[in-house]
Amino acid sequence: MLLEIKNLSVEFSAGRGDGRGATGQKPARQMAVRDLSLTLGAGETHALVGESGSGKSVTSLAIMGLLPPQARVSGSIQLEGRELTTANAREMQQLRGQRMAMIFQEPMTALNPVMRVGDQVAEALLAHAHATGPAPAAGSAALPVSISSTRISRAEAKNRAIEALREVAIPEPEIRARHYPHQLSGGQRQRVMIAMAIINRPALLIADEPTTALDVTVQAQILELLAELRKRLGLAMLFISHDLAVVGRVSDRISVMYAGEIVESATARDLFAAPAHPYTRGLMNSIPTLRTPRDLPLQAIEGSVPSPGELPPGCSFAPRCPLATVECMAAEPALREVAPGHWVRCIKS
Numbered sequence: 001m002l003l004e005i006k007n008l009s010v011e012f013s014a015g016r017g018d019g020r021g022a023t024g025q026k027p028a029r030q031m032a033v034r035d036l037s038l039t040l041g042a043g044e045t046h047a048l049v050g051e052s053g054s055g056k057s058v059t060s061l062a063i064m065g066l067l068p069p070q071a072r073v074s075g076s077i078q079l080e081g082r083e084l085t086t087a088n089a090r091e092m093q094q095l096r097g098q099r100m101a102m103i104f105q106e107p108m109t110a111l112n113p114v115m116r117v118g119d120q121v122a123e124a125l126l127a128h129a130h131a132t133g134p135a136p137a138a139g140s141a142a143l144p145v146s147i148s149s150t151r152i153s154r155a156e157a158k159n160r161a162i163e164a165l166r167e168v169a170i171p172e173p174e175i176r177a178r179h180y181p182h183q184l185s186g187g188q189r190q191r192v193m194i195a196m197a198i199i200n201r202p203a204l205l206i207a208d209e210p211t212t213a214l215d216v217t218v219q220a221q222i223l224e225l226l227a228e229l230r231k232r233l234g235l236a237m238l239f240i241s242h243d244l245a246v247v248g249r250v251s252d253r254i255s256v257m258y259a260g261e262i263v264e265s266a267t268a269r270d271l272f273a274a275p276a277h278p279y280t281r282g283l284m285n286s287i288p289t290l291r292t293p294r295d296l297p298l299q300a301i302e303g304s305v306p307s308p309g310e311l312p313p314g315c316s317f318a319p320r321c322p323l324a325t326v327e328c329m330a331a332e333p334a335l336r337e338v339a340p341g342h343w344v345r346c347i348k349s
Helices: 056-064 089-095 117-126 154-167 186-198 216-233 268-273 278-285 326-330
Strands: 003-013 029-040 045-049 072-079 100-103 204-208 236-241 253-258 261-267 336-339 342-344
Touching: 003 056, 029 045, 029 056, 029 072, 029 261, 045 056, 056 072, 056 100, 056 204, 056 236, 100 186, 117 154, 117 186, 154 186, 186 216, 216 236, 253 268, 253 278, 261 268, 261 278
Parallel strands: 045 236, 045 253, 100 204, 204 236
Antiparallel strands: 003 029, 003 072, 253 261, 261 342, 336 342
16 A cells, blocks of 8 residues: 555644743644544545545645644554654655655745746756766656656756656746746646656655636646546545545545544545435535526535534534434544445434
């Protein structure tokens, strides 16, 4: 198994400043992710879906080792059998970009505004290689499968950065490589982020809402590009989104998150064919289809995701659930298997 997460929990301090509240007592800690477990095999795509505040991005940052110092992580995260929760800063720096990479949600803020995009892509390569040796002829060969110990010159790194931009279908990559982020469109900036992520040929690619800020046409192009790269490069992908319609096009398996925990997990086919959790069904009912009456408003889930410090007793979704009973408020339901490979956290399912 490429990625294996067991009983992952992430909590943050609820206080500010020196870590103590107004009364001088240590502040309570709030759980942003609770007892999350999932696996991802080589070449597979596993999607995490849920509303904002459900813990999706915190999970991805925990995997990458990019959580702030006040975060406390428990449980296990293993990448290719290597435990990440106990890895030191140097070990994580070696893994990031080389064995695992991340496409961040907003490329305009993730890219350096005063650095040419070609140099930023090349920097991702140089960070894991020795900068030496002669430069190859311009436009020569594509990127190697692994460059973890390659000795290359800066000129060669720039050439390979241009090849990476070409690989993600940026037109005239030699010209675009000399541009700054603000000179590119939103779709092109996202393609630059993808080029940075794949240039070292990682085994795991984490895509955090990669299509959120894009229009529908560009969104479809980015999804098609990610699917093509995954197939050609053998990437495993953890795809994070709030949109079930998007992940249904690219995922092998989908896990639905709510209030920091997984409430339903199944193959994409089984989840769309027989959604078992009321929250999953609510998300699906909010997606417009060709059969949706145009004169009626879309169905919405009333209320919002509770903050980590204000979780209700029992089932976290109960206050918003149309099927909730007193029994739902009594105790938190366990994640149980209702069909082969289909897990649900609901006593009504």
